[in-house]
Amino acid sequence: MLLHLVAEFDLQRDVVPWLAARGWAAALDTSENSLVLYVVNVERNGKIIYTWKGNQRNTHIGLYDLQTKQNEHLYMFERDLRIISCSVNSERTLLAVSFRQYTEEERVSRLLQSVSKYLTLLIEIHPINNVRVLKAVDSCVRVQFLYPAEGRNTSTKSRLLVVSEDKYIEQFDIHVVADEEHKVVIQNSGQLPRARVVDDLIWAQWDMMEQRLFYIVPKESKTTLKCVQFYPDENFNSILESHLDISVNDTQLKLVNFGYDYCQDQDVASKCLNLQVFTSKAGGLCVCSSLASDIPDEIRYSIYFLHKGYNKTFTVSLERTESHQLKEVAFMNLDYYVAAYLPGQFLHLLNIQHPDLLCYSLFLTGEDARIDMLQNCSIQSPLMSTVLDCHVGSMYAVSISDSALLQFLQNSKRDSERLAALHCALLYFRCIEDLEMQIIWWISENLSTCHSFDPIQEFIIASLYCRMCPETHNLDKLLPYTSLLDWIGIIPGVICATDIISLPVLKFQNSKGFWEKLSSNLESVKYAEPHLHYHNNVLRREWRNLSEEREERTTTAYLRNIFENAKKVLSHLDSWDSEERLVPLFQEEDYQQQLLMGLMVAQLKDHLMRHLQYVGKKKIDQIVLDYVANLLNLVHRIMKEVWRRYELHSRIFCFDERGSTGEFAVFHIMSRILEAANGMCMPLPPGFHTLHLGLGVRCLPLHTLLHYIDNGVLHLTETCVRKLLKDLDDTEKNEKLKFSIVMRLPEALGQKVRQFWNHPINANFIARKYVKLLLEKLGNRQCSRPIPERLSVPVEFLPLNYLTNMLAEIENQGVHPYEKQGHVNVRFVEETALKHTMTLLGLKYS
Structure with a gap:
C-alpha cells in the first residue's frame, strides 16, 4: 500500500481498557443501533474529546491526550443524551456542549412543544461548578473554543465560536476569575459579550491549527469563498475572498471539522456539498470538491489550485460499477499532495507544489490503491497528514511509504507512473540517502525504458531543487524542478480539463507564515512572463x-x-x-x-x-x-x-x-x-x-x-591519450589503435602527447603533416625568419632525394608553415620519410 497509516488513537485500544478499569464500560455492548462510544471533536493541541454512555445510561465526556497517552474524565450528565458538539478551552477549565434534548416524536408524545429541541451549555469544570445556557433553540448548534498562541497566558479569557444551523456564526467572549483555591468562575453574571462573525453562510470549515475559518456565501451568480483569521490578540479579520464556479443547489448547511455528529452525517451526507479546503506549508491553497455525474460508472471531482490560478476537473471511468459500493470521493491533506480516494476504485495523489503537469500526480488503481484501514469514505482530515475515521473512531497519521513507492516505481510500465513516482521520491522525501541510492540503481536499469523523459536529467534537476530551495525564501520559484517543458501523455481512464480562474484577493498587512507565502505565490503567477525559472x-x-x-x-x-x-x-x-x-x-x-x-x-x-x-x-x-x-x-x-x-x-x-x-x-x-x-x-x-x-x-x-x-x-583528453600511448606496447593491433587516436587529436593536444609514442608510424604521421603544411603554404608571403641549419643524409633512393631537394628549395624561399606550431627539424623529416619508404619496400634499414 502506497499510503502508510499509523493509528495514533483508537477508541477500542486507548479508551475502552481505561473505561473497563473504572467500571464504566458495562453499557458498551448495547444494540447495534445505539452509538454509545464515539469521538466528538479533536482540539488544536492534539486532545481528542469523546463521549460514552455509563451503566445508568448517564452520558459521560472524556478527553484523551495524544502526547501523554492519558485519559481524563471531564463531565457527566445524569441523562441519556446524544452529544452533537463539544469543545474544551486550552486550560481545560471550561466545557461547551451542544446536544439534542428530544426528538420531534418525543416532544409530541410528551407534550413538550414549548421545549427547545437542542440545548447548548457552557460549563465550569475546574472544578465542576456552574452551568450556563448559551442556546436553547430548535436548530442544531456546533461549538468550538479558540486556542491562543502557544506560550501565551490567556487564563483570564476564553473565546468560543458558536455555529448555528440557521447559517450564522457568533463569537462569545468569556471572562473568568480564579480565586486562591484555583477555582475558575465565569466573571459576568449577565449575558456574555458576543460578536457576529459570519452571516448567510452555506458551508464552513474550521482550521484548528492555524485558527482560520473558511466559509462560503452565495453571491449573485457566483459562489464566494472567504476566510476569517483569528489572532492571539483577540481580533479577527476577513483576509481572503475568491470566486468559485461551484453550483450550490441545496440549502443544507455543511460543516467540516466542527466536531463529528455521526447520526446527522449519515442522514444528510449525500445531500450536502462535499467540499474541503486544504493548505500546505509552502503557501498552497486548494479547494477540493466532489461533483455530480449523470453517468453511473463515472466519478467527477475538481481541485481549485487557488495559489496557481487554475482549476482541474477530473473524470474517472470506474473499473467496477456496483452501485451499492459507490460513495463520494474522500479528500486527504498530505501537505505536498492532496489525496482523492474512492475505496475499491482509485487513489489519486495530486501534487500541490507543481500541479501544472499531470505526470507529477500519482493515479493508482487496483491493489496499488488499496488502503486496508480505510474501507469507507466517512473520513476527515482535522490535521495535516492526519485522517480521522469517524465510524471506527480511529485517528491515523498518514504518510507515503518509501518502500511501497520504490516498489511501484520498479513495477510501473507507463512513463507517467514512473515520472510521478520519481518526482515524489525525490521531492517528497527530501534526499534520503538510502532512497536516493536505490533510485540511482533503478535509473541504471531503466535508461532505455523511459521514452518521454530522461530519468538522469529528472534526477539531477529535482535533486538540486530539493537541496537548494529550503535555504532561501522564493528560491523555489526561480530554480527549475523538472527537465520537462510540457507533457502530452495520458492517464488511462482519466480525463482532465483545466480552466483558468481568477486569483484570490488577499487583505492583510504584515502577516507572516502561510499568508505571506500564499501572497508570494500569487505574485509569481501574476508576473510569470517571462517565465521565472x-x-x-x-x-x-x-x-x-x-x-x-x-x-x-x-x-x-x-x-x-x-x-x-x-x-x-x-x-x-x-x-x-x-x-x-x-x-x-x-x-x-x-x-x-x-x-x-x-x-x-x-x-x-x-x-x-x-x-x-x-x-x-x-x-x-x-x-x-x-x-x-x-x-x-x-x-x-x-x-x-x-x-x-x-x-x-x-x-x-x-x-x-x-x-x-x-x-x-x-x-x-x-x-x-x-x-x-x-x-x-x-x-x-x-x-x-x-x-x-x-x-x-x-x-x-x-x-x-x-x-x-x-x-x-x-x-579525447590529454590524460587518457598520454596513458594510452605510454602503456600499450606496439603490437600490430595496438599500433592501429594508437595511430587512429593520434590522427584524430586536435593540433594543440597532438603536439603535447605525440612525443610519448616513439614509433615510426607516429614519426611518419608527423612528417606527412609537415610536408602537407609546407605544400599548402606554397606561393604564400615571404617569411623573414632565418632558416635553421640542417644536416643532409645521402640516400641512394631518387624519389626521396627529389622530395628532400624540393623541400629544401621551398624552405630557402622562406615559406615556413610552422610559425605557430614551432620548429621541425628537416633532418628528422628526411629520416622519417626514408624509414617509411624502406618499410613499404620491405627493405631493411640500418
Missing part, C-alpha cells in the same frame, strides 16, 4: 560562441572572470574521501567544462540578482556556488553508486585487457549521463571524459570506438 538557452549559445572563439579571447577580462568562477566552484566541492575515490575521477584541466562551469555561475547569478535583490550579493554568490557544486557532486554520486553496484575497481586504466560486462554497463550509463548533460547544457566533474574514454577503449571494438569519437560521444 532559470533556463539554459542563453548559456548554451554563449558557451558555443566562446568555445569557437577561444584563440581570440583567451586573454580578455571577461574570460578571466569566467574561469575564476570555475575555480571557486572546484574549490567549493565537497572533499572526496577514500570511499568516493573508488571512482577514478581526476582533478585535471578541462577547458570546455571549466568554461561551462564559469558561465553557469555568471548567468545563474544574474538571474537570481534580478529577482532576489533583497537577499544580498554575498548570499546569492553562495547559493550559486552551492548549486553548481551540488550539480557536480550529484553526477559524482551517480558514478559512485553504479561503480559500487557493478563492483568495479579503480584499476580501470589498464589498457592491456578487455573490459568486463560491468564496465560495459557503466560505460553505457556514462554515455547517457553525457547525453543528459548536453541536453541540459550542464558541466561535468573534472576527469569525467577521461574516465569515459578509458572505459570506451577497454569495452568497444576499434571501429565503434572511432565512431563514438568522430560523433562527439567520446572526448
Whole structure:
C-alpha cells in the first residue's frame, strides 16, 4: 500500500481498557443501533474529546491526550443524551456542549412543544461548578473554543465560536476569575459579550491549527469563498475572498471539522456539498470538491489550485460499477499532495507544489490503491497528514511509504507512473540517502525504458531543487524542478480539463507564515512572463560562441572572470574521501567544462540578482556556488553508486585487457549521463571524459570506438591519450589503435602527447603533416625568419632525394608553415620519410 497509516488513537485500544478499569464500560455492548462510544471533536493541541454512555445510561465526556497517552474524565450528565458538539478551552477549565434534548416524536408524545429541541451549555469544570445556557433553540448548534498562541497566558479569557444551523456564526467572549483555591468562575453574571462573525453562510470549515475559518456565501451568480483569521490578540479579520464556479443547489448547511455528529452525517451526507479546503506549508491553497455525474460508472471531482490560478476537473471511468459500493470521493491533506480516494476504485495523489503537469500526480488503481484501514469514505482530515475515521473512531497519521513507492516505481510500465513516482521520491522525501541510492540503481536499469523523459536529467534537476530551495525564501520559484517543458501523455481512464480562474484577493498587512507565502505565490503567477525559472538557452549559445572563439579571447577580462568562477566552484566541492575515490575521477584541466562551469555561475547569478535583490550579493554568490557544486557532486554520486553496484575497481586504466560486462554497463550509463548533460547544457566533474574514454577503449571494438569519437560521444583528453600511448606496447593491433587516436587529436593536444609514442608510424604521421603544411603554404608571403641549419643524409633512393631537394628549395624561399606550431627539424623529416619508404619496400634499414 502506497499510503502508510499509523493509528495514533483508537477508541477500542486507548479508551475502552481505561473505561473497563473504572467500571464504566458495562453499557458498551448495547444494540447495534445505539452509538454509545464515539469521538466528538479533536482540539488544536492534539486532545481528542469523546463521549460514552455509563451503566445508568448517564452520558459521560472524556478527553484523551495524544502526547501523554492519558485519559481524563471531564463531565457527566445524569441523562441519556446524544452529544452533537463539544469543545474544551486550552486550560481545560471550561466545557461547551451542544446536544439534542428530544426528538420531534418525543416532544409530541410528551407534550413538550414549548421545549427547545437542542440545548447548548457552557460549563465550569475546574472544578465542576456552574452551568450556563448559551442556546436553547430548535436548530442544531456546533461549538468550538479558540486556542491562543502557544506560550501565551490567556487564563483570564476564553473565546468560543458558536455555529448555528440557521447559517450564522457568533463569537462569545468569556471572562473568568480564579480565586486562591484555583477555582475558575465565569466573571459576568449577565449575558456574555458576543460578536457576529459570519452571516448567510452555506458551508464552513474550521482550521484548528492555524485558527482560520473558511466559509462560503452565495453571491449573485457566483459562489464566494472567504476566510476569517483569528489572532492571539483577540481580533479577527476577513483576509481572503475568491470566486468559485461551484453550483450550490441545496440549502443544507455543511460543516467540516466542527466536531463529528455521526447520526446527522449519515442522514444528510449525500445531500450536502462535499467540499474541503486544504493548505500546505509552502503557501498552497486548494479547494477540493466532489461533483455530480449523470453517468453511473463515472466519478467527477475538481481541485481549485487557488495559489496557481487554475482549476482541474477530473473524470474517472470506474473499473467496477456496483452501485451499492459507490460513495463520494474522500479528500486527504498530505501537505505536498492532496489525496482523492474512492475505496475499491482509485487513489489519486495530486501534487500541490507543481500541479501544472499531470505526470507529477500519482493515479493508482487496483491493489496499488488499496488502503486496508480505510474501507469507507466517512473520513476527515482535522490535521495535516492526519485522517480521522469517524465510524471506527480511529485517528491515523498518514504518510507515503518509501518502500511501497520504490516498489511501484520498479513495477510501473507507463512513463507517467514512473515520472510521478520519481518526482515524489525525490521531492517528497527530501534526499534520503538510502532512497536516493536505490533510485540511482533503478535509473541504471531503466535508461532505455523511459521514452518521454530522461530519468538522469529528472534526477539531477529535482535533486538540486530539493537541496537548494529550503535555504532561501522564493528560491523555489526561480530554480527549475523538472527537465520537462510540457507533457502530452495520458492517464488511462482519466480525463482532465483545466480552466483558468481568477486569483484570490488577499487583505492583510504584515502577516507572516502561510499568508505571506500564499501572497508570494500569487505574485509569481501574476508576473510569470517571462517565465521565472532559470533556463539554459542563453548559456548554451554563449558557451558555443566562446568555445569557437577561444584563440581570440583567451586573454580578455571577461574570460578571466569566467574561469575564476570555475575555480571557486572546484574549490567549493565537497572533499572526496577514500570511499568516493573508488571512482577514478581526476582533478585535471578541462577547458570546455571549466568554461561551462564559469558561465553557469555568471548567468545563474544574474538571474537570481534580478529577482532576489533583497537577499544580498554575498548570499546569492553562495547559493550559486552551492548549486553548481551540488550539480557536480550529484553526477559524482551517480558514478559512485553504479561503480559500487557493478563492483568495479579503480584499476580501470589498464589498457592491456578487455573490459568486463560491468564496465560495459557503466560505460553505457556514462554515455547517457553525457547525453543528459548536453541536453541540459550542464558541466561535468573534472576527469569525467577521461574516465569515459578509458572505459570506451577497454569495452568497444576499434571501429565503434572511432565512431563514438568522430560523433562527439567520446572526448579525447590529454590524460587518457598520454596513458594510452605510454602503456600499450606496439603490437600490430595496438599500433592501429594508437595511430587512429593520434590522427584524430586536435593540433594543440597532438603536439603535447605525440612525443610519448616513439614509433615510426607516429614519426611518419608527423612528417606527412609537415610536408602537407609546407605544400599548402606554397606561393604564400615571404617569411623573414632565418632558416635553421640542417644536416643532409645521402640516400641512394631518387624519389626521396627529389622530395628532400624540393623541400629544401621551398624552405630557402622562406615559406615556413610552422610559425605557430614551432620548429621541425628537416633532418628528422628526411629520416622519417626514408624509414617509411624502406618499410613499404620491405627493405631493411640500418
